[in-house]
Amino acid sequence: xxxxxxxxxxxxxxxxxxxxxxxxxxxxxxxxxxxxxxxxxxxxxxxxxxxxxxxxxxxxxxxxxxxxxxxxxxxxxxxxxxxxxxxxxxxxxxxxxxxxxxxxxxxxxxxxxxxxxxxxxxxxxxxxxxxxxxxxxxxxxxxxxxxxxxxxxxxxxxxxxxxxxxxxxxxxxxxxxxxxxxxxxxxxxxxxxxxxxxxxxxxxxxxxxxxxxxxxxxxxxxxxxxxxxxxxxxxxxxxxxxxx
Amino acid sequence: xxxxxxxxxxxxxxxxxxxxxxxxxxxxxxxxxxxxxxxxxxxxxxxxxxxxxxxxxxxxxxxxxxxxxxxxxxxxxxxxxxxxxxxxxxxxxxxxxxxxxxxxxxxxxxxxxxxxxxxxxxxxxxxxxxxxxxxxxxxxxxxxxxxxxxxxxxxxxxxxxxxxxxxxxxxxxxxxxxxxxxxxxxxxxxxxxxxxxxxxxxxxxxxxxxxxxxxxxxxxxxxxxxxxxxxxx
Numbered sequence: 038x039x040x041x042x043x044x045x046x047x048x049x050x051x052x053x054x055x056x057x058x059x060x061x062x063x064x065x066x067x068x069x070x071x072x073x074x075x076x077x078x079x080x081x082x083x084x085x086x087x088x089x090x091x092x093x094x095x096x097x098x099x100x101x102x103x104x105x106x107x108x109x110x111x112x113x114x115x116x117x118x119x120x121x122x123x124x125x126x127x128x129x130x131x132x133x134x135x136x137x138x139x140x141x142x143x144x145x146x147x148x149x150x151x152x153x154x155x156x157x158x159x160x161x162x163x164x165x166x167x168x169x170x171x172x173x174x175x176x177x178x179x180x181x182x183x184x185x186x187x188x189x190x191x192x193x194x195x196x197x198x199x200x201x202x203x204x205x206x207x208x209x210x211x212x213x214x215x216x217x218x219x220x221x222x223x224x225x226x227x228x229x230x231x232x233x234x235x236x237x238x239x240x241x242x243x244x245x246x247x248x249x250x251x252x253x254x255x256x257x258x259x260x261x262x263x264x265x266x267x268x269x270x271x272x273x274x275x276x277x278x279x280x281x
Numbered sequence: 282x283x284x285x286x287x288x289x290x291x292x293x294x295x296x297x298x299x300x301x302x303x304x305x306x307x308x309x310x311x312x313x314x315x316x317x318x319x320x321x322x323x324x325x326x327x328x329x330x331x332x333x334x335x336x337x338x339x340x341x342x343x344x345x346x347x348x349x350x351x352x353x354x355x356x357x358x359x360x361x362x363x364x365x366x367x368x369x370x371x372x373x374x375x376x377x378x379x380x381x382x383x384x385x386x387x388x389x390x391x392x393x394x395x396x397x398x399x400x401x402x403x404x405x406x407x408x409x410x411x412x413x414x415x416x417x418x419x420x421x422x423x424x425x426x427x428x429x430x431x432x433x434x435x436x437x438x439x440x441x442x443x444x445x446x447x448x449x450x451x452x453x454x455x456x457x458x459x460x461x462x463x464x465x466x467x468x469x470x471x472x473x474x475x476x477x478x479x480x481x482x483x484x485x486x487x488x489x490x491x492x493x494x495x496x497x498x499x500x501x502x503x504x505x506x507x508x509x510x511x512x513x514x
Contacts, residue, residue, distance in 0.1 A: 087413055114419025124414035128433050137428060138418035183414075190419055 038063045038194060038225050039084060044093035046079060046249075053079045054090070055249035063193070066226045068236040068257070071246035072272060077229045080246065081196045084227070085116045098193055114142060117187030121199040123179040125171035131158070131182050132167040135189045142190070150189075157185040161215050177208025181215055188219075195219065197228040231276055237261060245269045290478045291485045294471060298485070301462050309462035311489055317381065317453045317463060318493075321388035322446050328389055329396020334426075336401045347397075354394040359452055363387040367459050384456040392449050399441040403434035436505075443501040447494045454490075464489060 039061040046054040053076045061067050069077045082088040083095060086102055086109055095102045098115055126134050135154035139145040145153070158164045161181040171179055180200055187195060197216065201209040213235050220226055220239045230236070236243050236257050243260040245253040245268075252266045264270050291298065301309015308316065335347035354362065366387040370378060378386070407430050415425035457466035468486045472479050 085417055087417065110416070110419050110421050113417055116417070118414070118417035120410055120414060122408075122410050124408075124410035126411065126414070126429050126433075128436065137415075138420055141424055141428060142419050186414075186418065 038065070038098060039227070040094075040096040042094040042096075044083065044090050044095055046076075046083065046088065046091050053249050054083070057093070057249075057251060059244070059251060059254075061225065061227060063225050064223050065241050066220045066224075066228070066239055067242045067244060068240040069227060069229045069244045069246060070231055070233075070236065070272070070276075071252075075246040076249040077246045078198050081198055081227050081229055084194070084196060085113045085118055087118075110142075114138070114190045115193050117184075117190070117192040117195040119180070119183050119187050119195070119197045119200050121202050123171070123176070123183045123203070125179055125183055125186070127171050130168050130170055131163070131174070134171070134182060135186045138186075139189050154185070154189060157188055158182075160188075160218070161185050162211075175208060176204045177211045180204065180208075180212045184212075184215055184219070194225045194227070197226065197230065199229050199231075201230065201232055233261070233273075233276060245272065247272075286481050286484075287478060288481050288485070290471070290475055291481055297471070298464070298467060298489075301467060307462070310467050311464050311493075313381070313461070314450070314453050314463040314465075315493070317384055317388065317456060317461075318446075318450045321385050321392065321449060321453070324385065324389040325392035325396055325449070326442070328393030329400055332393055332397035333400025333404065336397055337404050339422075351394045351397050354390055355398075357391075359387070359391050360455055360458070362391050363455055363459060366390075380456075380459055380461045383459065384453070384461055388449060388452060391452075392445060395445055396442070399438050399445065400434070403438040403441075404430060406437060407433050439501060439505050443498055447497060450493055450497065451490060 039059070041057040041059040044054055044057040045052070055076075057080065069080060071077050079088055083090050083102075084097055090102070097112060100107050100112060102109075102112075125131075126137070129137065132151060132154050135157060136145075136147065136150040139150045139153065140147055155164060155167060158167055161184055163178060163181055163185070166174060166178060166182070171182070174182065184195075184200075200216070201212050204212065209232070213232060216226070216228065216235070217239050228235070228240070240257050243253075243255060243257050244251055245260070245264070245266065247268050253260065253264060253269045255264075260269070261273065264273055297310065299311045301307065301313060303309065303312070332347055332351055335343050336351060338344045338347070357365075363384065366383045367380075370383060370386070404426075411429055411433070412422075412425055415429040416422065420428070453463055454465035456463050457469060460466070462470075464486055468482050472482050475482075
């Protein structure tokens with residue numbers, strides 16, 4: 038579904054992605070973790086070309102991203118993206134946040150789009166908020182709406198860029214639950230997160246990144262119990278018991 | 282008589298102040314001032330929007346070209362722009378436009394270039410996550426601009442727009458210099474004719490300008506209050 042072949046990217050002199058090779062199959066849930074600045078956000082942002090790559094090949098859903106004939110807008114419609122800061126449209130109601138893309142891109146009649154959006158809101162448990170504005174919602178609710186918005190185009194892939202990092206602790210659970218349900222429904226997902234509980238329970242594979250490279254790639258049980266790389270051991274220690 | 286002032290000159294010529302020689306002659310006075318202001322307002326809103334969008338274009342040539350135009354006009358006094366329009370346009374177009382349209386063109390060019398800076402700042406002021414979120418759903422850059430960025434940016438721009446437009450209402454008074462018979466022109470004319478009541482006449486038109494600007498400001502405040510999502514923040 039997604040294949041990185043020797044992908045490099047630079048921000049000026051900073052080598053953010055240094056020879057990435059990665060293959061994510063359809064229906065797979067991959068958790069990406071690593072210290073800040075390791076390139077994990079950049080990694081998933083290249084998949085829908087929010088960040089274009091500088092070198093190497095990147096295939097998404099059968100198309101190569103550097104192909105000049107590729108229609109990036111059409112590809113992006115197949116990929117849902119959930120941001121750390123939610124990025125809901127503040128001037129639109131919850132319902133319109135979700136229906137905007139289907140109405141404008143697929144020419145879905147507003148009534149039908151509204152029904153589909155309502156069904157998505159039901160899935161994330163927020164039907165009663167359909168007419169509210171984003172600023173009237175809590176962080177956890179906003180993020181769940183953002184997930185519903187990401188699903189509105191019926192994407193094949195969902196990408197999550199630290200979806201719970203901007204949330205108060207008591208709201209993290211509700212968002213992770215929605216993501217877990219989504220994973221169980223068979224969605225292909227790449228999740229950048231430090232929620233190790235989620236990784237352990239839901240992920241098929243955990244990827245550990247540092248300095249723009251993938252240092253470790255393993256099923257969660259193996260990664261958590263027996264990380265091979267020294268850097269990964271340190272990271273896990275810090276994240277699981279930050280006081281020591 | 283108010284405090285030694287004699288406003289009878291104003292009272293007796295009220296229709297002239299408000300309508301000019303209309304209906305026997307062309308429209309003038311307050312009506313013409315309003316006409317110039319409203320037409321220029323609509324045109325410079327469009328002009329400012331277009332220039333502003335060009336100045337944030339991803340195409341460098343368009344971006345630099347529009348910025349050059351904006352900076353040039355912004356670097357000139359309005360009176361200069363009016364003179365240019367008045368003397369240059371007829372030379373270029375042969376016979377030229379009516380004086381009214383000369384003024385409208387000058388005001389539009391001038392105000393558009395200021396407005397474009399407001400538009401540019403408004404667009405750049407929207408967090409970049411909004412554009413990213415919009416294109417991530419598959420919207421094109423243009424669609425994202427139309428449905429996500431501009432609606433937010435325009436609402437943030439309302440106070441600056443109003444500021445610019447209030448100053449344009451007053452700028453219409455410069456039209457008197459090329460003989461357009463708007464309010465200031467009529468006041469000067471009246472003053473030259475009677476010679477005795479400059480204080481009364483100019484006090485009167487000052488009040489009229491104030492009322493127009495105040496009414497416009499209030500109208501826009503009301504519009505601003507009406508946008509639902511602002512209320513909810």
